[in-house]
Amino acid sequence: MKLLSLISDHLLLCVFLSLLWGTTDSTTTTTVTVTTTVTAGQQSTAKTETTTRLTTNLLTATTRKPTPLTQTIQKYTPLFKNIPSSPPLTSTEQTTTSTTTKAPPDNVHSVNVITQTESSITLTWNKVNNIPTYFLQYGNITDDINKTEEGPIVHVVTSLTAGKNYTFTLFTSEGLNSSGYRFSAVTAPRNAEEFKKNGQNETSITLGWKTVPNIDNYILTFNEREINISNSAEEYKVSNLTSGTRYNFTLFTVFGNVSSSGVNCIAVTAPKDVQTVTVTQNENSVTLTWEKVKDTLTYILEYDSGNIVIGKNDMDGCTTSGASVTCVVSSLEAGTNYNFTLFTVFENISSSGYNFSAPTVPPVVPWVSVTERFTNNITLEWENMNKAWQYQLQINGRVSDNVSDSSSDTIRKVVTSLQPGTEYDFSLTTVFAGLRSTPYTNFTVTAIDCASADWKVTNSSIEAKIEGLFSKATAHNGSNVHVSDGRENVSFTGLYPGATYNISLVYEKSSRVFLQCEHKLTILPPNLNAHCEYRAAGYSVLIKWTDPEGEWTNAEVNVTGETHTVASPETEIIINGSQPAKKYKVSVTSLSGLRRSSEPHVFYCQADPRGVIAGSVFGVLLFGLLVALVVFIFLKRPDIISRKKSSFIGGSKVSNTQSKSIPAAKFPDHFHQLSLDENRGFSEEYECLAPVGTDQTRKTAILPENKAKNRFNNVLPYDWCRVKLTTSDPDGISDYINANYMPGYSSNREYIATQGPLPSTVNDFWRMIWEQRVKRIVMVTNCIEGGRTKCEQYWPADSKPCLFGELLVTMRSEQQETNWTLREFNLKDRKTSEERTIKHFHFTAWPDHGVPECTEVLIQFRGLVRQHIEREGSKAPTVVHCSAGVGRTGTIISLDVLLQQLEKEQAVGINAFVHKMRLNRPYMVQTESQYVFLHQCIMDSLQPKNTNEENIYENTYENADMIYVNATALQELRRQNANA
The missing domain is CATH 2.60.40.10 (Immunoglobulins)
Known part of the structure; x- marks a missing residue:
């Protein structure tokens, strides 16, 4: 390293001197001698001499390649490849190398990456001056590359890491290494x-x-x-x-x-769903058809109780035809809604699924029973096979609304507005989810109203023309049976006079027998043949008659307008009070029940003349005695003269039979006695009823929260017999309604007497009707009378339903007559969907506090109500109301009970029953005029139907005082009501 540093310093010095000297083109030769001595284990100095000649063109140093250097190096071992370094020496030595070298080779011009994998990179480059040796350095790794063959060099670098960027340096090596060509390349990343x-x-x-x-x-x-x-x-x-x-x-x-x-x-991708599925239903199967999806043959059909795989090899009840697939799903339950999902399958991938529902057809009902047959309606019952199903009834082509009942195992349907004695074909269809079962078909026939027929009777025959279907008529009297085969006219002859026959009409068809009607009819009793005999010196006569062939219960003997009744088997009567030697007109009539003989036996009876003289003497004495008595009374008791005529003067004798029933035969005389002395007897009887029941408690009615529920402050129900509404309120306040249970002929709760509903109590009124399971309502008031509201109209004005609380009321029919209106309501509980039929009998010809114009219309109206009660057979009470629920209400209830008593006992107790009613509700039979009217109704019921006797009772409130001058209780009550 020191050698390289010296060389570098020397070169820089030469360049610097050349620049100072201003040489533009010169050659500098420099000789450097370096001596290095290396001794093992210690450091010493030897001498190495190196001579280097550097020739540099200073003017082109930055644009031209440098001229090769001549380098002389003494060493013991060669350099490690392309990395110059001082050789490691192991002994003391001195190496002297003296060479002259050229410049390092050029770098490659470019390196191309041919391929890259996760662990290798393939490189290629062109040789530099055909040099075969190269070194590739990356990281801590150096690859030796030596290729002597012609052409570009291709080298694969292996054992690399995937997805890594490598920096490479490629050295050209020819003794010396090039400065190195640097480039980068990445390995391919690994796959996901x-x-x-x-x-x-x-x-x-x-x-x-x-x-x-x-x-x-x-x-x-x-x-x-x-x-x-x-x-x-x-x-x-x-x-x-x-x-x-x-x-x-x-x-x-x-x-x-x-x-x-x-x-x-x-x-x-998932296949498409089918576009639509066509469904054909039966009771236990459904047939499905759909268009193929791209000619796909594989489908999966899932439903509530299973699934079906539809493929090429296993169609499982399914077939293909052209572009469509048809599949029959069987073994299903009738009348059940099934949820289906149809999947299209492509290479085991299902579509999202086409959802649809398909109900099966419900089954036909197993039976239908005709439980009631009346003249204008019939009642059908059948098994409620499933409470979710509905049923549709069709009678003679008339289709009814669907019927259902979620609370009962049987369904009851009343069909109204039918014609009497008419055959009706009916069919009952089960309906579920819009599907209809096979209809159950049968027929029935409405009953005939025998009572309304024009029966013509003699003392030996019965005839009538009957409207309606019947095959045979029979008349029974014990073991005595008469048959009439007429299909329209009924005729029985050879009957026993005065006997009562049970008449029945039947209709036979298809081995079925229908009892069309039953009627009890008493024919005319036999005529009596009577005569008179002398008795008591002419002051009485004896009327006698022979016992006739036939049945009779009483004989009426009328002598100069005074009627006497003799019960069978007596065949004579003594008539007192006759005058000797006087002729009397006598008529004798036989009765069998209420039926009278065809004509009375009329004759004249001559009293015994022997009492004339004795009678004259007695008369003179009696007259003198009476004169003396009058004078004595005038002198001693002048106040007696100012009194009204006493009962013994006027001949009136008040009956003391208030608690007793009066036999039918004696009732006319009883009525006559009460009517004497300007109806004094009626007034006294009625006044005695005033305090009855008034000492009983009415605590609930006078509670502050209940006062607004009372129409009148003085007409309040007694606690012990008031009607209680169902309630969960522990204090019992909301159970209050102004109504009482009332006795009847056969039950102590045969009626409910109540006030006309107020606007605030209409819902309570209908709650009472529903909870008491009432079948009929008798209304004996008009909603508006004299410009005042007497009763809130609590029913719909038309066929549009009205909701009262949880009860939906619909008027099914309305029939208006001269004196009454008949309605039929449908009552439905919205919570349970239970439905009931209510009959509404509305008498419209009865003024407040007064009486109807004649007894006949009220008796007829009562007959309609009684007919429904007996035919319907329900033990539920009948609701009766007027305005206050006491006057007209008490009168119609009394009339119904008393006529029953008269029919069954041949006796009647008017005063006793009014007394009994007043123990249950105050003021029942509110006015004396109504009390008298009850007696008149009984009197007229005892008369033959064709009598035209004028009724003496007027229909006005104003003249009531003139007729009943002693009706003090009536007057007081009127004043109270006027102030109410």
Whole structure:
């Protein structure tokens, strides 16, 4: 190193001197002698002499190659290749070399990189002046390169690290080394590992790999497309691809513009889904048809209870025809909705799936029963096979709305607005998800209203023309049976006079027998043949008659307008109060129940004349006695004269039978007695009812929170028998409604008497109807009367449903008559979807506090209600209301019960039943006029239907006082209501 330093210093000195001397073209020869002595184990000095001649053209030193130096070096060993150094010596020696050398060889002009792999780089260059020896240095490694062959040198550098930038220095060596040609080259990066498909759909494939560190980027190639990807990516989604297509992907890593060898991945895009599936359903199978996707034959059909693989070799019930595929999915459950997913398969890759639902056809109902048959409606019941299904009923071509019931195992449907005695074909279809089962078909026939027929009876025959279908009519009286085969006219002859016959009409078809109607009819009793005999010297007569052939229950004997009743089997009666030797007109009529003989036996009876003289004497004495009595009373008790006529003066005798039933035969006399002395008897009986029940508690009704629920402050329900609404409120406040259970003929809770709903209590009213399972409502008021609201209209005005709380009310029908309107409501609970039918009987011809114009219309209206009660057969109470729920309400309830009592017992207890009602609700039968009207109804019911006796009761509130002058309780109640 010291030698090189000396040489360098010398050269710099020469150049400096040349510049000072201004030499433009000179040659300088310098001789340097260096002596070095090296002794093993110690340092000594020897002499080495080197002579170097340096020739330099100073003017061209920066643009021309330097002239070769002549160097003389003494050494013991040669230099280590291209790295100049002092030779290591092992002994004391002195080497003297004296040579003359030329300049180092030139560097190569360029080096080309032929190939780069993960562990090697292949280089090539042209020889410099045909020099064969080169040294390639990189890192701590030097490669010796010696090629004597002609042509460029190719050298492979191996054992390199992938993805690394190497700096190379290439020296040309010819004794001396060139200054070195520096260049850089990189090895190819390693390939990404775990290159695979992560997912796909119809238009894209997602590829993933394990990240390769220290690279520049990735290149993904496929189908002549090239995509550059960030070096940090681990996944790439290739989009805009074609569905159902195979793709070959190659992923390269890139470092220094050099790519790896690349890794491959084959992936396919998912095929498209089918566009649509045509479905044909049966009860236990569905047939599916779809168009192929790109002629694909492989599909997977998944559904709730299984799956089907559809391929070339295993079609599993599926067939192909042209461009379509048809598949039958069997062993399904009827009436069930199945969810299907159909996948198209391409090279084991499924499409996203086409989803659709296909319900199976529901089954036909196994049975349908006609449980009720009335004149205008029938009731059908059938098994509710599945609570999610609906059912559609069709009768004679008329299709009903779908029916369903999620709470019961059977479904009940009432079909209304039918014609009496008419045959109806019906079909019932199960409906599920828009699919209809095979219909269940059958027929039935509506009943006939025998009671409405015009029955013509004699004392030995019954005839009538019947509207409606029947095959045979029979009349039964014990073992005595009569048959009429007429298809329209019923005729029975040879009957027993006065007997009661049970008439039944039947209709036979297809081995089925329908009982069309039953009717009890009593024919006219036999005529009586009577005569009279003398008795008590002419002050009484004896009327006698023979026991006739036939049945009779009573005989009516009328003597000069006064009627006397004799019960069978008595055949005579003594009539007192006659006058001797006087002729009396007598009529004798037989009765069988309420039926009277065709004509009375009329004759004249002559009283015994022997009592005339004795009677005259007695009359004179009696007159004198009466005069004396009058004078005595006038003198001693003049106040008696100012009183109203006493009962004994007027002949009135108030009945003391308030708690007893009056036999039908004695009721006319009872009525007559009460009517005497300006209806004094009625007034006294009615006044005695005023305090009945008033000592009972009404604590709930007077609670502050319940006061607004009462229409009148003085008409409040008793606690013990009030109707309670269902509630979860522990204090029981919200269970209140102004209504009481009322007794009937056969049950203590046969009716519910309630006020007309207020706007704030309409929802409570319908809650009561639903919770009490009411089948009928009797309304005996109008909503508006005299310009005042008597009752809130609690039903829809038309067929549009109205919601009251959780109950949806729909008016199905409305039939308006002169004196009443009949409606039918459908009531549906929105929570449970349960539906019920409610009949609404609305009597419109009854004024407030008054009475109807005649008894006949109210009796007829009551008959409609009673007919429905008996045919419907429900034990649920009947709701009856007017405005306050006591006057007209009490009257119609009383009339219904009393007519039942009259029919079944041949007796009636009006006062007793009104008394019983008032123990359940105050003011029942609110006015004396209504109390009298009840008696008149019973009187008229005892008369033949064709009587035209004028009713004495007016339909006005104003003249009620003139008719019933002693109705003080009525007047007081009127004043209270006027102030309400």
